[in-house]
Amino acid sequence: MRNLVDSYMKKRNQGLIMAAAVTAILLYLTLSHVKPADIVYTLKSTDPLYLVISFFIYICCNVFRAMRFYVLLDKRIKIHSLFNIVCVYNMVNNMAPMRAGEISYVYMLKRLHNKNAAIGVSTLIVARILDFIAICSLFTASSWIAAERIEGLRPAAIMVSLLIIACFLLLIMLLRCRECLLYPLDCYLDKNGLDKDPRIEYIILKLREMIRAMESMRDTKMTVLALIISFFIWIANFSVVFLVVKGMNFDIPLHIVIMGSTSTVLSTLLPVYGIAGLGTSQGLWTLVFVPLGISLNDAIISAFGYYIIQMIFYLTLGVYGLISLKIVKSVQQNSFAFRRCQ
Numbered sequence: 139m140r141n142l143v144d145s146y147m148k149k150r151n152q153g154l155i156m157a158a159a160v161t162a163i164l165l166y167l168t169l170s171h172v173k174p175a176d177i178v179y180t181l182k183s184t185d186p187l188y189l190v191i192s193f194f195i196y197i198c199c200n201v202f203r204a205m206r207f208y209v210l211l212d213k214r215i216k217i218h219s220l221f222n223i224v225c226v227y228n229m230v231n232n233m234a235p236m237r238a239g240e241i242s243y244v245y246m247l248k249r250l251h252n253k254n255a256a257i258g259v260s261t262l263i264v265a266r267i268l269d270f271i272a273i274c275s276l277f278t279a280s281s282w283i284a285a286e287r288i289e290g291l292r293p294a295a296i297m298v299s300l301l302i303i304a305c306f307l308l309l310i311m312l313l314r315c316r317e318c319l320l321y322p323l324d325c326y327l328d329k330n331g332l333d334k335d336p337r338i339e340y341i342i343l344k345l346r347e348m349i350r351a352m353e354s355m356r357d358t359k360m361t362v363l364a365l366i367i368s369f370f371i372w373i374a375n376f377s378v379v380f381l382v383v384k385g386m387n388f389d390i391p392l393h394i395v396i397m398g399s400t401s402t403v404l405s406t407l408l409p410v411y412g413i414a415g416l417g418t419s420q421g422l423w424t425l426v427f428v429p430l431g432i433s434l435n436d437a438i439i440s441a442f443g444y445y446i447i448q449m450i451f452y453l454t455l456g457v458y459g460l461i462s463l464k465i466v467k468s469v470q471q472n473s474f475a476f477r478r479c480q
Contacts, residue, residue, distance in 0.1 A: 177442045
């Protein structure tokens with residue numbers, strides 16, 4: 139047992155060191171092309187009205203996320219309580235290293251509502267699958283709009299569309315075939331001696347977790363409702379990005395904003411992720427924006443400006459969620475103590 143703990147701590151420390159290194163390198167590469175004073179000036183000159191509207195929409199986005207978990211949890215937890223959990227979850231997930239928010243969501247469900255880890259993990263995986271469908275659909279639509287206006291982008295739009303269709307087909311096969319789909323894969327890996335590879339073992343483990351989580355998606359009515367809510371989540375999320383960028387006085391079309399901000403979302407899937415997304419999200423944002431016609435200077439400044447404002451949003455609602463959860467927990471404990479005294 140001690141060896142397992144030591145191994146985990148060693149990998150965790152290695153991951154933190156790697157994340158810190160990636161953050162430092164990418165920050166140097168991006169900030170070397172702009173003056174930090176320009177980022178500060180851009181933030182100071184941001185239109186407050188756009189910030190107020192975007193923050194209100196961000197609150198709506200979290201309400202939608204709470205509604206989706208409400209549906210996925212079979213309506214057994216109140217939306218208000220889930221809203222507080224979502225606020226804390228988003229803050230921890232985006233500000234703490236190593237994507238710790240995934241664990242925080244499972245922990246809060248267990249601690250506050252006595253839901254076991256399997257339920258927490260399965261609803262989280264289903265939510266991620268629905269997010270993937272919504273994001274890819276909006277990204278595909280945006281790429282085709284961009285292809286109409288930017289010469290030479292159509293082949294890339296076609297490739298993206300084909301890749302997304304292939305991913306959707308894989309999800310459908312996983313939903314319908316479940317473990318039957320993994321059986322021939324297990325045989326192939328075992329035959330070729332690949333089943334002991336840690337990376338392949340990790341992928342197979344995640345596929346099995348996904349298959350188990352997708353059991354709940356067999357309820358068509360629930361799945362359709364959760365998917366509709368997922369589209370509202372990401373329409374609201376991309377609207378926040380667009381309004382913040384607009385408030386910073388950058389004239390970037392909505393479809394390009396969607397494509398650029400999608401890259402920051404997908405950056406969380408990278409094997410090495412910067413601490414709190416710092417460095418990786420700005421790097422990918424810039425790599426997408428520049429080929430789409432945005433100047434390098436504007437791309438970098440808008441990336442850092444949005445990142446800072448986004449973190450303020452996360453922190454504000456996250457602190458609110460923590461305070462609300464603490465108050466609710468205190469009330470529950472006092473009520474339980476009162477009943478015991480009677």
